[in-house]
Amino acid sequence: MRLTLEVWRQLDAQTAGMFETYEVPDASEHMSFLELLDHLNESLVRDGQEPIAFDSDCREGICGMCSLVVNGVPHGPQRATTVCQLHMREFNDGDRIVVEPWRAGPFPVIRDLVVDRTSFDRIIEAGGYVAVNTGGAPDANAVPIGKDEADIAFQAAVCIGCGACVAACKNASAMLFVSAKVAQFAHLPQGQPERKRRVRDMVGQMDREGFGGCTNTYDCEGACPKEIPVRFIAEMNRGFLAAKITE
Amino acid sequence: MKATPPLPSLPRPSVPLLSYVTSTIGRKTLVAITGLMLFGFVIMHLAGNLLIYQGPAALNEYAAFLKSKPAVVWAGRIGLLGALSVHLWGTLSLAARNRSARPVGYRMRRTIVSTLSSRTMVLTGFTILAFVVYHLLHFTVGVTHPDHHALVEATATGTRHDVFAMVVAGFREPVVASIYIVAQVMLAVHLSHGVASTVQTLGFNHPTFTPLVKRGGITVAVLLALGNGSIPIAVLAGWIGGNA
CATH class of the missing domain: 3.10.20.30 (Beta-grasp domain)
Known part of the structure; x- marks a missing residue:
């Protein structure tokens, strides 16, 4: 060729x-x-x-x-x-x-074609983890999680953090990335204790990094190599409001 | 297993929800809520407009009824002005932020799944705003066509504003009629993204219902534009008010 x-x-x-x-x-x-x-x-x-x-x-x-x-x-x-x-x-x-x-x-x-994506790392540092002491590794299936919930958590957890959602968005918004990183814990019992502060702090860091806002055009979903759906953005909108109201 | 100590409670903000409404998500939520308020008004407005098909008596009586309730009308106007102001503040401040989030643009950019209406909300929004200003000057304040606005209809107890005759006289001018028709197309494009978008912004997305909401939003947007746009067309065609 x-x-x-x-x-x-x-x-x-x-x-x-x-x-x-x-x-x-x-x-x-x-x-x-x-x-x-x-x-x-x-x-x-x-x-x-x-x-x-x-x-x-x-x-x-x-x-x-x-x-x-x-x-x-x-x-x-x-x-x-x-x-x-x-x-x-x-x-x-x-x-x-x-x-x-x-x-x-x-x-x-x-x-050249290499960009600095440490802004994503800082968003994760702001709350994209489980910090509570969960003890030693539990027995498999000791914490029962419904199949539907496990599937949704996994659908979010497949995010590889590449940043294609930001690159595709006409607003350079990071909402799809952040919402996937919030949702992967929000659907699991281990993520519950820090659920509110996680979404609050990660969205706060996302805004501080200077990413644009979401205008629901959904080119992020189309560009995502892992096909992460924009339903997680709606979930994050809901979770962020709940976290702020009860703050 | 050692019990996990309880997490310290979250710090309390000095002004409740201030950091929410200044966040990108919070501002967008305000845009969605005020957008829904304006959408509700547009539907009520269409219902009133369609009275024109019942003839002069129905439309003029409805107009006289509204005029007899100034407190309600002014409360509505102030509410709408407030909703519009928040809608504009939210969208314009977010749009400025969104533009600055990409200081160096692409040489080649292809959209993937986004619709034209979703990418042109600022353009269609401003066209609608310009139209609303003209529409108020035309029919409410009576600046652009004072002769039409001064038309009155005799009633048993005196005279009343002849809205029917004013509308017919206005739409018999093809330029005026086409301004209204173009504005309705812009409104349909704006709402075909806007209605479903508010639902997502307010945090609802469901595998079954979201596609229905999207189709429903587009359907309502098109029906609104057809309903409103039919009036200037009917006047031009002579179906309303007869032939000039």
Whole structure:
């Protein structure tokens, strides 16, 4: 496959970035999108140029590191797929592909396509955990949890924290991420003692980080590689009000 | 197993709920509540408007009835103005925040599942606001067409404001009629996202009911626009008030 890539290059957070165009004459349809960038980087290094910086880790769609906006869609055109699991067979010979980093104030570019997502870590630090002493590991099934509730908690817990929801949202809102991290505990007995303070503190931190608000356009749900539903946002709206009223 | 000590109680805020209404979620909730109030008014307004199909007597009698209850009318007006102010404050302050949350934009951006109406709420909202100002100047204050506004109808005990004749005279002007029709289209687009959106913002989302709410919101929005928009069309066509 012959492809033309327009890639965002930026030296660091302080320097202004720009798009550079690269020709890849010998891409394979079996390459993942990240392997295409590896392939391009090898030729850049051979030519004595700086390789393109991008985030990756597990490359099997579960770690949440990869974070590329491909042709205007976070993680690219294939639904429910991280960009590391996106393969070049989704594209056509001769395509022109625009590759950009996540764009959001709370996700400043570190270099090229790598953004700083520690704002997400700070939201988790604000309350996205269970801190109460639960003793030693309990026997399996010692705490009965209904199948429906367990499924809902799991549906939220599959969030890999990649930030595609923020990247896709026209407001750069983090509501889908935060609501999933709130809901994964709100549906389990272990999450109950800290339920109110968790939602209050995580939403407070989300606002302090400078993310936008939710306008219910739901592009976050469409971009989420784990297909986390926006019903968790409604749940968080409800839980946040309950926490504030009883504060 | 050692008993977990009870958690210290949450600190009490100095002003209850102040931090709620200034949070992004709280402001959006106020937008939803005031939006529902305005939506309720629009439905009542349509019910009143449709009296025009019963003829001059029904519409003018309803108008005279409202005029005879100034306390109720003014309470409604002040309530609506308050709801509108909060609706505007919430949306505009959030919209400014939302814009600044992405200082560097995308070169290429494709939407995934979002609807056009959900992305154009500020535009449709401002068009409706501009229309409401014009509509009040036209029919309520009588600034744009003072001659229409001055029309009166003789009754057994004297005269009363001839709302029917005023509406017919106004909508016989194609430019005026088209302003009203365009505004109704904008209202339908605004509400086709807005109605279902308030339900989500207020914290309700259900696998069965949410799709129904979405369809219901769009249906009501379209019916509202058809109901209101039918009046200028009927006047232009001569179905109401006969041919000029």
